[in-house]
Amino acid sequence: MLVKKKAGCLLAGMMLFPMISYASEPVEPIKPVTNVNLDEVELGKKLYFDPRLSKSGFISCNSCHNLSMGGTDNLKTSIGHNWQQGPINSPTVLNSSLNLAQFWDGRAADLKEQAGGPIANPKEMAFTHMLAVDVLKSIPEYASEFKRVFGSDQIDIDNVTQAIAEFEKTLVTPNSRFDQWLLGDQQAITSYEHEGYQIFKTSGCVACHNGEALGGNSFQKMGLVQPYKTSNSAEGLAGVTGKDADRFKFKVPTLRNVELTYPYFHDGEAETLQEAVDLMAKLQLGRTFSTDENAKVVAFLRTLTGDQPSFVLPQLPPSTSKTPRPEPFDN
Numbered sequence: 001m002l003v004k005k006k007a008g009c010l011l012a013g014m015m016l017f018p019m020i021s022y023a024s025e026p027v028e029p030i031k032p033v034t035n036v037n038l039d040e041v042e043l044g045k046k047l048y049f050d051p052r053l054s055k056s057g058f059i060s061c062n063s064c065h066n067l068s069m070g071g072t073d074n075l076k077t078s079i080g081h082n083w084q085q086g087p088i089n090s091p092t093v094l095n096s097s098l099n100l101a102q103f104w105d106g107r108a109a110d111l112k113e114q115a116g117g118p119i120a121n122p123k124e125m126a127f128t129h130m131l132a133v134d135v136l137k138s139i140p141e142y143a144s145e146f147k148r149v150f151g152s153d154q155i156d157i158d159n160v161t162q163a164i165a166e167f168e169k170t171l172v173t174p175n176s177r178f179d180q181w182l183l184g185d186q187q188a189i190t191s192y193e194h195e196g197y198q199i200f201k202t203s204g205c206v207a208c209h210n211g212e213a214l215g216g217n218s219f220q221k222m223g224l225v226q227p228y229k230t231s232n233s234a235e236g237l238a239g240v241t242g243k244d245a246d247r248f249k250f251k252v253p254t255l256r257n258v259e260l261t262y263p264y265f266h267d268g269e270a271e272t273l274q275e276a277v278d279l280m281a282k283l284q285l286g287r288t289f290s291t292d293e294n295a296k297v298v299a300f301l302r303t304l305t306g307d308q309p310s311f312v313l314p315q316l317p318p319s320t321s322k323t324p325r326p327e328p329f330d331n
């Protein structure tokens, strides 16, 4: 905290109107990523884009967490193996390293544990960890890259998920207009957007959407003041803890890049930000926003779009005669 304050004062000192340092705001700027293992990141990037980790040979992490679309699929619920309808909306992978746990119900402790899930999920990539590892072993370029990165001839699911998780740590989105404002550039957002931020703070949205990610750091009941009606069968945290009190508690989603990550809520039922904000005010705070208040909050939320991941698309090494064949269709 001290360090942040100092930086804020330094910036403020250079400006005409000294401003309050962001340490006093409930939202913090996203920090650019530091401290990652670059070799693991490069390998993890390939694995993230490699559809051969799925039974069909067609579905990669990027299919449902498309890095050209805010790290989501922009579908109500995802499409998995054999065109199966997924049970729940796909959250963004952007800034997911900031989450206190992974999944809507927090059932994976971290990104590494999470990454093993979809590969073996019959409704997602429908593979087995053993087959996924067999695919990688059959491709000499992968074999030598794993050896170089992990220092052993052994390829196992532990290394696979380690590399993917390391890549995911780089998917943070600093430098949004709102962060520029937090860091002292008063021109970075308009007064209209600033009014939206004030409503967001004073009406109580920040009670749950705060910190670097404006979410991701607690589980909260969906429908705190008024019950939420949905036909989706997800139970939330109760499915993990078995406690009745945790029914319908979900990990508060990040609002970073939220203009890109539609549709909204775990069931994907809210198509627009306007709708999501309207429902949040009613269900979580017992408030009805005027059209003007709603528009201002939405305008503020759009300032949260940061620098999207940008890199040269990884080229994947070709399969060999030993590579298990893809099975795109269940006959």
Ligand code: HEC
Pocket (backbone or CB within 6 Å): 048, 059, 060, 061, 062, 063, 064, 065, 078, 079, 080, 081, 086, 088, 089, 090, 091, 092, 093, 096, 099, 101, 102, 103, 104, 105, 111, 114, 115, 116, 118, 119, 123, 124, 125, 164
């Ligand atoms: C078929 C679509 C699909 C594929 C393929 C897929 N995911 Fe997901 N992912 C989802 C859905 C849906 C969820 C939410 C599931 C839940 O919370 O129960 C999710 C959740 C996540 C989360 C948790 C984010 C959060 O905020 O809780 C991360 C991280 C993630 N996936 C990364 C990956 C990685 C890495 C891969 C590749 C190994 C992958 N996903 C493959 C659909 C998919």
Ligand code: HEC
Pocket (backbone or CB within 6 Å): 200, 203, 204, 205, 206, 207, 208, 209, 219, 220, 221, 222, 224, 250, 251, 252, 253, 254, 255, 258, 261, 263, 264, 265, 266, 267, 273, 276, 277, 280, 281, 284, 285, 297
């Ligand atoms: C009591 C905690 C709480 C408060 C207060 C709260 N939210 Fe939320 N917010 C949540 C939870 C939990 C979810 C996820 C609900 C779900 O998916 O079923 C959510 C979801 C959202 C989403 C959808 C994000 C996505 O990716 O699906 C938006 C947008 C949002 N909130 C904005 C707001 C705004 C604006 C306010 C103030 C009017 C607000 N929230 C107040 C807990 C809260």
